[in-house]
Amino acid sequence: MTAGAAPDVWLDLPEKAQRRTILAIARKELDDAVRSRWFWMWTVSFAGLAAVLAMTALPASRIAGAASYGRTAASLVTLTQIIVPLMGLTLGAQTIAFQRENGALRFLLSHPVNRTESFWGLYAGKAAALTAASFAGFGTAGVVTALRSGGGEAGSFVRITLLAWALLLAMVAVGMLISTLAHRAPSALGSAVFTWLALVFLGDLGLMGTAVATRLSVPMLFFSTIVNPVEAFRLAALATFASSFDILGPAGTYAADALGAALVPVIVSSLLAWILVPLAVAWFRFTRHQDL
Amino acid sequence: MIRIRELTKRYGPLTVLDRFSLDVAPGESVALWGPNGAGKTTVVRCILGLVDYEGSVQVAGLDARLRGKAVRARIGYVAQELSFYDDMPLEDVLVYSATLRNVPVARVGTLLDQFRLHDHRLKRVAELSGGLKQRLALAVALVPDPPLLLLDEPTSNLDAHSREEAIELFEELRREGRTILLTTHHMEEMGMLVDRVVAMDGGRIVTECPPGELAERLGLKVWLHVILRSHDTTRALEALESAGFAARTNSAGILVEVPAQRKGQALNTLHRAGLEIEDLEVWT
Numbered sequence: 001m002t003a004g005a006a007p008d009v010w011l012d013l014p015e016k017a018q019r020r021t022i023l024a025i026a027r028k029e030l031d032d033a034v035r036s037r038w039f040w041m042w043t044v045s046f047a048g049l050a051a052v053l054a055m056t057a058l059p060a061s062r063i064a065g066a067a068s069y070g071r072t073a074a075s076l077v078t079l080t081q082i083i084v085p086l087m088g089l090t091l092g093a094q095t096i097a098f099q100r101e102n103g104a105l106r107f108l109l110s111h112p113v114n115r116t117e118s119f120w121g122l123y124a125g126k127a128a129a130l131t132a133a134s135f136a137g138f139g140t141a142g143v144v145t146a147l148r149s150g151g152g153e154a155g156s157f158v159r160i161t162l163l164a165w166a167l168l169l170a171m172v173a174v175g176m177l178i179s180t181l182a183h184r185a186p187s188a189l190g191s192a193v194f195t196w197l198a199l200v201f202l203g204d205l206g207l208m209g210t211a212v213a214t215r216l217s218v219p220m221l222f223f224s225t226i227v228n229p230v231e232a233f234r235l236a237a238l239a240t241f242a243s244s245f246d247i248l249g250p251a252g253t254y255a256a257d258a259l260g261a262a263l264v265p266v267i268v269s270s271l272l273a274w275i276l277v278p279l280a281v282a283w284f285r286f287t288r289h290q291d292l
Numbered sequence: 293m294i295r296i297r298e299l300t301k302r303y304g305p306l307t308v309l310d311r312f313s314l315d316v317a318p319g320e321s322v323a324l325w326g327p328n329g330a331g332k333t334t335v336v337r338c339i340l341g342l343v344d345y346e347g348s349v350q351v352a353g354l355d356a357r358l359r360g361k362a363v364r365a366r367i368g369y370v371a372q373e374l375s376f377y378d379d380m381p382l383e384d385v386l387v388y389s390a391t392l393r394n395v396p397v398a399r400v401g402t403l404l405d406q407f408r409l410h411d412h413r414l415k416r417v418a419e420l421s422g423g424l425k426q427r428l429a430l431a432v433a434l435v436p437d438p439p440l441l442l443l444d445e446p447t448s449n450l451d452a453h454s455r456e457e458a459i460e461l462f463e464e465l466r467r468e469g470r471t472i473l474l475t476t477h478h479m480e481e482m483g484m485l486v487d488r489v490v491a492m493d494g495g496r497i498v499t500e501c502p503p504g505e506l507a508e509r510l511g512l513k514v515w516l517h518v519i520l521r522s523h524d525t526t527r528a529l530e531a532l533e534s535a536g537f538a539a540r541t542n543s544a545g546i547l548v549e550v551p552a553q554r555k556g557q558a559l560n561t562l563h564r565a566g567l568e569i570e571d572l573e574v575w576t
Contacts, residue, residue, distance in 0.1 A: 024391045035379050103373050110340050111392040112365040292342040 021117040021126065025108070029125020039129055042087050046137035049079055054144040070241050073153075073160060076223075077139055077237045080164045081230050083137075085171045086196050087130055091177015093192035095122050096286065097185040106292045115287040119176075123279065127172050134168050135161070159240040163271070167233040170274035174229075177282040199230045222255050226267055229274040236267040293318045293440055293471040294339065298347035301334050301495070308334045310495040311347070318439070321472040325479050325506065326492035333372060334495075336444050339473075340364060341519045363391065370389030370426075372444040372475075382428055383413035386499035389435045395476065403431040404536065407461075423454030430461055443464060443474035455508065479506060507552035518562065519545040519571040531565035532558060545571075552576075 033039045053075040099105040099122075108118055138161040146156065175192055182188035225231045235255070255263055294316040294380040301309040316322050324332040341360040347357040351363045377385065404410040409508060412420065421426065426446070433538045436482040438479045446462070447455045462485050466472060472486070479489065483503035491510060499509050506512070512527045520528055525541045532539040537558055539551040550558045555574065562569060 020394070021392060024388070028388055031384075032377065032379065103371065104377055106337075106342055107371065108392075109342055110364060110369040110371070111389065112361040112394075113392055114361055264462075292337070 006103065018117060021113055022121040025113070025118060025121025026124035026128060029122055030128050033126070033129030038091070038127060039133060042091075042130075043133040043136045046083055046133060047088075047140040048078075049083070050076060050137040050141035051144050053079055054141040055148070072141075072145055073156065073237070073241045076138075077160065077234060080134075080160075080167070080237075081234055082200060084134060084164055084168050084192075085199055085230055087133065088168050088171025089175045089178070089191055089192040089196045090189060091130060092126060092172035093182070093188040094185060095126050095176040096177055096179035097182045097188035098179075101185045109292060119283050119286050123172065126176075127169055130168055130172060134164060138164065143262060153241065156240045160237045162241070163233055163236050163268075164273045166268065166275065167229060170229045170278070171272055173275050173278040173282070177278040178284075180282045180285040199228055211237055219254060219258070222258075226270045232267045232270040232274075236264055236271070239264050239267075293320070293352060294473060295350040296339075296347070297349075299335065299338055299349060300346040301331070301338060301343060307331050308495050309338070309345070310420060312492075312495065313322060314490060314497070316471060316473055318471055320488065321486045322474075323468050323479070323483070323486040323489045323503070324473070324475045325477065325489050326498070327477060330492040331495040332492055333444055336369075336442050336473070336475060339442060340367065341368060365436065366438055366440055368436065368438040368441045370429045370433045370441070370446050371442045377417035379408065380417055381414050382409060382417060382424075385417060385428065386431060386435065387508070389432045393436045395436055399437075403434060406434075407431045421454075422450050423457060426454060426458050427452055427461075428471065430458075434465075438470070440471045443472065445475055445477075447476075447478065476560070479503065493540055504553075512552040513549055514555065515557060515575040516548045516550055516558055517542070517545060517573040517575055518559075518569055520562075521570040522567040524567060525532060527565060528562055528567050531561055531567070535561040537561070548574075 054072050056075075096105065096119075099108070109115065138157075142154075142157055142161070146154070172193060178191045178195065179188050182191055211253070226235060235252075259266055294314065296312060296314040299312040300307065306552050312331065312335065314322075314335075324330075324335060326332055334343065337343045339349055339351065339356055341356055341364065353367055354363050354366075356363045380388070383400065383404065386403060387397055390397050390400055404413055407430065409424070409427055409431060412424055414422075415430070415461060419423070429446075433443075443462070447458050450458060462474075463470070466485060474486070483489070483506070486503055489503045490500050490505050491506060499506075501509050518528070525546055528546055529539050529541065532546075532548055533555075540547055547559045558568065559572075
């Protein structure tokens with residue numbers, strides 16, 4: 001063997017990001033996830049809980065017909081708004097912070113790979129793994145629902161699944177942002193758990209408290225709700241099977257009256273913004289401000 | 293091959309590299325030598341573009357900041373910490389590296405044979421011994437058959453046998469005509485591998501010279517721990533002190549401070565005084 005004897009095809013790689021490299025990194029992330037315990041823990045837990053919810057909610061639907069499909073869907077939405085953000089935030093937050101700490105990121109970036117390729121590869125791989133885990137849950141619940149009550153509400157079920165996917169992508173994006181901002185892996189994980197608490201519990205309770213204390217107007221209450229991605233998911237998911245938003249109180253009634261058919265697109269836009277904005281900020285931070 | 297000018301790296305108020313400049317010619321083998329914190333690893337990380345820096349770094353005429361991918365395509369890198377992915381099988385690490393470098397995967401088979409890793413290819417990285425990890429690290433570095441190798445403390449985590457094996461591998465790589473830049477604080481074992489030593493301290497170059505001259509240039513001293521067969525330490529101390537050596541007893545023998553390149557003189561002094569040496573250790 002002599003130095004530099006290999007073909008020189010690699011010698012003038014263009015500096016721009018290459019899809020081939022991003023896919024290689026994403027595939028490696030996905031393989032890592034499938035090899036890991038956490039992936040199977042989340043997948044089995046989510047699928048198991050979703051199946052149990054579908055089975056326990058469905059006896060009523062056999063009595064009351066398709067109208068009580070809503071019970072299954074509402075249970076699944078509640079489960080999703082707790083589990084999916086926790087899964088996306090914590091695992092997204094570990095992506096860069098953990099690999100930076102154990103040196104794997106340094107190993108990756110010692111190759112002819114730029115930071116943009118690394119960032120999008122890591123995000124795509126993590127998002128793909130978590131998508132598989134959450135789809136396994138929805139798939140299980142969907143099969144149980146279809147077997148026990150027929151497939152009449154399949155359209156609604158698919159829409160809820162897609163909304164949950166959007167929520168998942170948003171949470172992984174926020175997790176990645178936390179990961180680029182944190183100096184240590186444990187602090188990234190702690191920040192992710194705090195963010196989850198803030199979005200799922202504090203957001204809801206805090207909003208109610210603020211609304212009462214400051215006599216928040218109904219439009220402000222509605223917009224404060226949809227800027228929280230978890231609440232935005234809940235609203236959009238309810239819209240797929242609920243005949244009215246009365247169950248959401250004055251804000252729901254206002255939303256239906258003020259936005260009409262534009263309501264769901266507005267909420268989905270909020271979810272999309274929660275995917276794109278954190279990703280853009282995280283990418284900017286990762287590519288410009290980090291020593292390894 | 294490498295041209296570094298006025299390289300400066302600061303972490304907050306701490307200056308790790310201070311206007312560091314270095315040229316390494318194609319085919320040359322150079323060691324960055326110095327204590328921990330001298331800035332050796334930071335130089336390597338700057339060349340790889342892993343950290344931001346002031347100044348300029350060029351590899352094969354390419355600016356490392358502007359053409360990072362092209363620069364790294366020419367470099368095989370062995371990291372100080374072998375922080376590969378612990379759950380990955382050994383072979384997958386090589387395949388992944390080949391994929392990232394757009395090198396045909398057939399190359400992996402060649403490297404598995406060359407580094408005698410074939411029988412271990414299905415083992416997870418976490419299951420590998422230090423020596424095997426080191427061989428894997430070198431195999432990964434050689435995936436693109438690079439003209440330039442950066443070896444960061446390549447023997448620091450190895451036992452004596454693995455270290456000897458690694459040094460043989462490095463000698464072979466050197467004979468192949470690759471340019472090598474390595475960092476070390478063990479000049480005794482790495483000195484024979486390089487054409488030139490660049491001694492660093494506090495982020496600056498202290499001196500540059502052939503490895504054989506380093507100890508004299510820097511006035512390096514070592515301690516010889518000598519166990520005498522007769523345990524006649526009084527006579528030994530007299531002989532050494534009259535020959536100009538600083539010496540003292542310890543619980544098991546005597547300690548003699550000697551210039552690093554003149555260890556034999558102290559031993560000759562003891563021999564001439566008729567004292568037989570039973571055992572000897574060199575403490576740096």
